[in-house]
Amino acid sequence: MELGLKGRKAIVCASSRGLGRACARSLAREGVEVVVNGRDAAALEKTAAELRAETGAGITPVVADLDVQAERDRLVAACPDADILVNNNAGPPPGSFQDWGHAEWLAALESNLLAPVLLIRALLPGMRERRFGRIVNITSAMVKAPLSPMGLSTAARSGLTAVCKALSKEVASDNVTINNLLPERLDTERQVQMAELVSNFRGISYEEARAEQAQSIAAGRLGRPEELGDACAYLCSEQAGYISGQNLQLDGGSYPGLI
Numbered sequence: 001m002e003l004g005l006k007g008r009k010a011i012v013c014a015s016s017r018g019l020g021r022a023c024a025r026s027l028a029r030e031g032v033e034v035v036v037n038g039r040d041a042a043a044l045e046k047t048a049a050e051l052r053a054e055t056g057a058g059i060t061p062v063v064a065d066l067d068v069q070a071e072r073d074r075l076v077a078a079c080p081d082a083d084i085l086v087n088n089n090a091g092p093p094p095g096s097f098q099d100w101g102h103a104e105w106l107a108a109l110e111s112n113l114l115a116p117v118l119l120i121r122a123l124l125p126g127m128r129e130r131r132f133g134r135i136v137n138i139t140s141a142m143v144k145a146p147l148s149p150m151g152l153s154t155a156a157r158s159g160l161t162a163v164c165k166a167l168s169k170e171v172a173s174d175n176v177t178i179n180n181l182l183p184e185r186l187d188t189e190r191q192v193q194m195a196e197l198v199s200n201f202r203g204i205s206y207e208e209a210r211a212e213q214a215q216s217i218a219a220g221r222l223g224r225p226e227e228l229g230d231a232c233a234y235l236c237s238e239q240a241g242y243i244s245g246q247n248l249q250l251d252g253g254s255y256p257g258l259i
Contacts, residue, residue, distance in 0.1 A: 004238030006031035008132075010084035011075060013037050013066055013119070016044040018188040019138055020088040021051075022229030027084065028057035030233055035060045035079045066115045067107075076122045083130070084236045085123050087116035087160075088138040091190070092152035094197070100152060112139075112156035117163055120178075124171065133176035134236035137164060138228075141184035141251050161247065168245035177244035179235050184251035185213055187222040219252030 005027065012024040016038030024034045028051050036051070038044040041063045048061040062078045064071035066089050076082075092108040116137055127133025139157040146154040161180055168178040185191060195209035202209075214221050228250050234240055235248070249255050 001237075001239070003030050003233060003236070005084075005233070005236060007033070008083040008236075009033045009035075009079050009081060010086065010236070011035045011037070011079050011082045011119075011123070012084075012086040012088070013075075013116075014088040014090065015086075016040060016047045018190070019183060019186060019225055019228055020086065021047055022225035023086045023088070023136070023138075023232040024059075024229075025051055025055070026226065026229035026233040027086075027236065028055035028059060030237075031057060032084065032236075033058040033060075033079075035062055035075070035082070037062050037064055037066070037075055039063065039065050066119075067110050069118070072115065072119060072122070076119065080123075081126055081130070082123050083127065083132055084134045084136075085119060086136045086138070086232060086236075087119060089115055091140065092156070094149040094194075095152070097148060097151055104152060105155075108152035108156045109159070112153065113159045113163075116160055120164075120167070124167075124176070127176045128171055128174040131175045133171070133174070134240070135164070135176070135178040136232050136235050137161075137178070137180045138232075139180045139182055139247075141182045141249060141255065143180070143182055144247065144249070144257065145255060165245050172244050175241055177235070177241060179240075179244060180247045181228060181232060181235075182247050182249045182251070183223065183228055184249070184254060185217050185222050186225055186228055186250065188225060191222060216254070217252040218254045221252065223250055223252060 014020040015024040015036040064075040142154040198209040
């Protein structure tokens with residue numbers, strides 16, 4: 001399917017690896033000029049070079065810590081007329097409610113609520129004026145199916161979901177859409193880290209922990225990052241202009257609810 005994205009411009013946050021990289025790759029394959037972002041300059045340059053070689057698209061690396069306003073400003077300045085914004089950022093670690101103090105809650109809100117909201121605020125006026133905008137937030141399955149150890153992530157990302165739902169109704173008439181991708185058990189470094197935590201905590205092997213991850217998904221496997229990347233590209237397409245304010249779960253059919 002031709003997605004009508006050739007020549008569009010995108011900022012994809014936290015895209016030197018993992019799900020952000022997958023989104024950048026899928027958009028670049030559609031002819032989008034992509035600004036990729038990360039905090040590790042060497043890793044980011046490597047990703048940019050690989051994506052250029054694979055897709056032939058224009059790929060601009062911008063080193064920036066999304067939790068710092070001045071660095072977010074630098075990211076926006078690299079592509080102030082972005083047609084597409086993919087919000088992504090590292091999630092807070094799992095833990096226990098009693099261990100989370102004021103500092104831990106503020107850090108979670110800074111990374112997973114305020115950073116994406118303020119990037120949207122910076123780019124939204126231009127999108128509305130040009131009458132084309134696609135905003136995709138990578139959140140988490142925990143938004144709809146919370147688990148206590150992931151409380152920091154759930155709280156921050158649920159707040160982002162609420163803000164964007166309200167905003168999506170305001171900007172829809174300007175051909176600007178805002179949607180969320182809710183991954184669960186996508187095979188990235190974070191799942192490796194989670195398996196290592198489970199292995200150490202429960203005294204089982206790493207291989208057993210990885211097998212349990214796959215068994216927890218209805219599809220019986222972990223998701224592939226490129227599956228999320230391609231879903232992101234579709235939500236950014238011309239064809240998806242009538243889809244907004246939605247939460248698309250990428251969980252191998254695991255969510256037990258109706259809505």
